[in-house]
Amino acid sequence: MRRRGANKIFRVSHPAETTSASPVLDFRGVTVWVPPHRVLLSDVDLVVRPGEHWVVVGPNGAGKSTMLSVASANRFPSSGEAWLLGHRMGRVDLRELRAQIGHVGSGQKLPKARWATAHTVVLTGYTGTVQPLWDRYDGPVVRRAHELLEMLGCAHIADREVSVCSQGERARVQIARALLADPELLLLDEPSAGLDLPAREDLVSALADLAAAQPSLATITVTHHLEEVPASTTHGLLLRDGAVLTSGPVHDVFTSAWLSKCFDRELTVTEVRNRWTVHAVPR
Numbered sequence: 061m062r063r064r065g066a067n068k069i070f071r072v073s074h075p076a077e078t079t080s081a082s083p084v085l086d087f088r089g090v091t092v093w094v095p096p097h098r099v100l101l102s103d104v105d106l107v108v109r110p111g112e113h114w115v116v117v118g119p120n121g122a123g124k125s126t127m128l129s130v131a132s133a134n135r136f137p138s139s140g141e142a143w144l145l146g147h148r149m150g151r152v153d154l155r156e157l158r159a160q161i162g163h164v165g166s167g168q169k170l171p172k173a174r175w176a177t178a179h180t181v182v183l184t185g186y187t188g189t190v191q192p193l194w195d196r197y198d199g200p201v202v203r204r205a206h207e208l209l210e211m212l213g214c215a216h217i218a219d220r221e222v223s224v225c226s227q228g229e230r231a232r233v234q235i236a237r238a239l240l241a242d243p244e245l246l247l248l249d250e251p252s253a254g255l256d257l258p259a260r261e262d263l264v265s266a267l268a269d270l271a272a273a274q275p276s277l278a279t280i281t282v283t284h285h286l287e288e289v290p291a292s293t294t295h296g297l298l299l300r301d302g303a304v305l306t307s308g309p310v311h312d313v314f315t316s317a318w319l320s321k322c323f324d325r326e327l328t329v330t331e332v333r334n335r336w337t338v339h340a341v342p343r
Contacts, residue, residue, distance in 0.1 A: 082146060083107045084245045084278045085131055089140035092126050092302075100126040102302045103140070108295075110244070113271055114280045115289050115310070118299035119323055124282040127299070128165070128247050131280060133157040145244055159188065162238030165249035170222070170234070178225060178233045179205055179218040185237035201240070208236035211273055212266045228259025232266055239270075248281040252288040260288060268292040286314060291334035298322040 085108040092101040101123045108114055116124050129135040130142050133154045142149045144157050162185075169190045170181055180192055182205040187193045197205075209215050212232040217225055222233060231251055238246060251267075252260045270277070271292035283289065289310075296313030298305040300322050306313055314336055316329045326341040 083109050083143065084145055085280070086143035087130070087137075087140065088143070090130060090137040090142055091139045092123075092130065092135065093138045099302050101130070101137075104304055106297065106304070106307065108245070108278050108280060110276045110278050112278050112295055113290070113293050114278075114295045114297060115293050116280060116282045116297045116299060117284070117286065117314075117319075117322070118305075120284075122299040123302040124299055125249060126302075128163075128249050128280065128282055131245070132161055132163045132247055159241060160244050162235075162241065162243035162246040163249075164231075164234045164238050164247065164251055166253065168234060170237075174221060174223050176222055177219050178209060178214060178222050178229070181222050181233055182208060182236045182240055185240035188241065205236070205240055208239050209233070211270065212236050213262060213269075226259060228255050228262055231255065231259070231263055235266070235270070239274075244276075244278065246277060246279045248279060250282055250284065252283065252285075264288060264290045286319075286329065286336035286338050289314075289336050293334070 085106065087104050087106040090101055090104040091099065093099045104127065116127065118124055126135070130137055130149075131144070133144055133149060136142075136149055145160055147157060149157075171184060171191055183197050183201065184190065184192050186201050186205075187196050206215070206218060209218050212235060214229060214232050214236065217229055217233075222230060225233065235246075235248070235251070252263055255263060267279075267281075267290040271279070271290070281289075293310050295308060296310045297307040298313060298318055305322050306318050311331070314329055314331070316327055319329050319338060320327045328339045328341060330337045330339075
């Protein structure tokens with residue numbers, strides 16, 4: 061796919077293309093602090109490879125959003141090394157890195173004009189702009205925007221003004237927008253926040269479908285609730301007080317023992333067909 065004016069055709073992923081073991085993200089002792097002495101992240105090690113789908117869970121203030129801000133090349137570590145897409149932060153143009161990293165979060169700025177359709181919003185992901193730059197969107201880009209909306213179950217709202225779309229529909233439109241630049245890494249910061257049950261399940265299902273449709277894409281999702289974890293998740297990471305409590309294959313991480321330690325509350329974790337629920341044990 062051509063990315064923001066570069067001469068590149070749309071990439072179609074196939075399972076055979078996911079054999080490369082080179083990490084898309086490699087944190088080596090990443091620490092972030094702010095004056096005077098507040099540590100937001102402490103000595104974080106994390107390696108994410110193509111096709112892996114990580115979910116980060118932890119209490120409020122654990123450092124989840126700070127981790128994503130470094131992973132999206134929007135914040136430098138105070139110490140340690142952050143390698144993104146094979147490049148060490150501080151030795152590469154961050155604008156180039158950001159163009160290859162999709163980021164979906166509540167702070168995103170999207171077209172606000174009442175006439176902006178879902179398809180128009182997705183198109184702005186190609187140029188990374190708040191408003192559409194119509195002269196930059198050729199036939200392949202326009203078609204790819206439609207394909208992504210279809211992949212995420214939103215083809216029927218392509219021509220609907222995004223201002224009247226439901227919150228769940230807008231969440232999936234935002235993900236389609238982030239994917240239009242053909243990123244190698246997709247970051248999702250609480251994508252299910254504020255959604256009702258049906259909308260949440262639609263989004264979780266769409267993320268599982270996305271993992272199957274683009275097997276080389278790596279994702280990192282931050283959430284507070286295991287019920288929002290897609291069945292396609294491969295790895296988990298628990299953060300507490302800015303430090304990694306444990307990380308690894310999802311079935312080794314999302315256990316009653318580890319979740320109880322992370323949240324300092326006795327919890328019971330149940331897993332059925334790669335979907336998770338958590339219940340607190342009465343005190």
